[in-house]
Amino acid sequence: MWREPRRNEAITVCGVEKTVMVNWKGRAVLLTGASSGIGEGLAIELAKKGAALGLAARRRELLEELKNRCEEAGGRAIALPCDVTDAAAVEDRVGEMLREFGRIDVAIANAGIGGNNAETRAYDPAAVKKLIDINLLGAVHMIHAVLPTMKERGSGHLVAISSLAGFRGLPKSAAYAASKAAMTVFFESVRLDTARHGIDVTIIQPGFIKTPLTSGRKAKMPYLMELEDAIPHFMRAIEKKKRFAAFPWQLATFVRSGKFMPGWLYDRIAGGARYRE
Numbered sequence: 001m002w003r004e005p006r007r008n009e010a011i012t013v014c015g016v017e018k019t020v021m022v023n024w025k026g027r028a029v030l031l032t033g034a035s036s037g038i039g040e041g042l043a044i045e046l047a048k049k050g051a052a053l054g055l056a057a058r059r060r061e062l063l064e065e066l067k068n069r070c071e072e073a074g075g076r077a078i079a080l081p082c083d084v085t086d087a088a089a090v091e092d093r094v095g096e097m098l099r100e101f102g103r104i105d106v107a108i109a110n111a112g113i114g115g116n117n118a119e120t121r122a123y124d125p126a127a128v129k130k131l132i133d134i135n136l137l138g139a140v141h142m143i144h145a146v147l148p149t150m151k152e153r154g155s156g157h158l159v160a161i162s163s164l165a166g167f168r169g170l171p172k173s174a175a176y177a178a179s180k181a182a183m184t185v186f187f188e189s190v191r192l193d194t195a196r197h198g199i200d201v202t203i204i205q206p207g208f209i210k211t212p213l214t215s216g217r218k219a220k221m222p223y224l225m226e227l228e229d230a231i232p233h234f235m236r237a238i239e240k241k242k243r244f245a246a247f248p249w250q251l252a253t254f255v256r257s258g259k260f261m262p263g264w265l266y267d268r269i270a271g272g273a274r275y276r277e
Contacts, residue, residue: 022239024049026076028101030094031055032084032142033111035062037211038161041231042108047075054097054104056080056090057111076101084111084138087145094145106238107146108159109139109183115176128175135179136186143190147199154198159238160187164207164246164255168266171273180205191243204237205246206230207255208275221275223251 029046033039035057043053047070055063055070055077063079070077078100080093097104112135119127143158150156165173166180184203191201208221209230225248237245246252258266 022049024051026050026052027105028052028097028103029054030080030097030104030107030142030146032109032138033057033161035059035066038206038209038227038230038234039108039110040066041227042110042234043070043077044073045231045235047071047073047077049075051075052101053077054080054093054101056082056084056093058083084141085133087141090138090141091145094142098149103153104146104149104156106157106159107142108161108238109142109187110161111135111138112161112179116172120175121172123174131175132179132182135176136182139183140186147194150199151194151197156197156199157202157238157241158187158190158194158199159202160184160204161234162187162203162205164205164252166205167255168258168270170270188243200241202237202242203244204234205244205252206233207246207248207251223248 024046029051031039031043031046031053034043034053034055039057043055043066046053053070053075055066057063058081060079060081063081067077067079078097080096082089082093084090094104113131115127115131117127120131139160146156146158150158160183162184163176163180165177166182166184168177170177184205187201187203191199194201206225208224210224210226230247233245233247236242246256258270261269
């Protein structure tokens with residue numbers, strides 16, 4: 001019996017599998033960490049597809065510039081300057097977006113820092129806390145603010161921009177790797193808790209991408225991707241509502257295999273990594 005397929009659901013017609021494409025026109029997307037890097041790239045790509053964007057980040061001037069670029073690309077956008085570590089500010093900006101667009105269809109937790117500095121590497125409590133507050137609790141604040149209306153509507157999509165760094169511990173990356181591991185597990189738990197409300201959760205775990213977060217490093221980063229090459233991978237994962245997506249496949253395969261290595265072997269292989277330098 002024929003039924004209306006869900007967006008991007010693979011359906012079979014006369015023995016041929018086809019995919020229903022997402023229509024982003026007018027879909028309301030909240031994006032944190034929007035002012036640069038992955039967030040900026042996603043904002044422009046979503047705007048080209050006609051999405052209505054709530055752009056959240058700390059730097060108002062960059063958000064206003066990005067807002068104009070998104071509208072020139074064909075989307076609608078509002079700037080939502082805020083610090084994701086401030087739960088009340090995030091709540092206020094979500095309310096502003098709801099008043100502007102009436103709903104939030106997709107919320108993408110992208111705000112994050114790398115913590116690639118001497119203080120974080122020395123496990124300075126204040127530096128580690130700052131990283132955790134931004135990378136993990138910033139995402140928690142977003143979820144807490146958007147979930148009530150998603151549950152009321154019985155639909156919604158939460159997206160976590162995590163990292164391959166969250167699979168196992170890495171040298172000079174204790175705080176960052178911990179924040180991404182926690183983010184992955186947190187969002188997976190949220191998926192289990194919210195599935196009955198019609199809410200999808202996608203966890204994206206990219207490798208190295210050429211952004212301000214990775215700039216200035218002298219050491220070679222394996223399988224480093226240009227931002228414009230990486231954005232389609234993010235978009236496919238979101239549009240297909242994948243539970244997990246990790247790329248590039250070469251690095252993802254290696255990192256995943258590390259989960260099953262005995263400690264002595266993993267230490268020998270990973271201990272000499274210098275890509276954070």
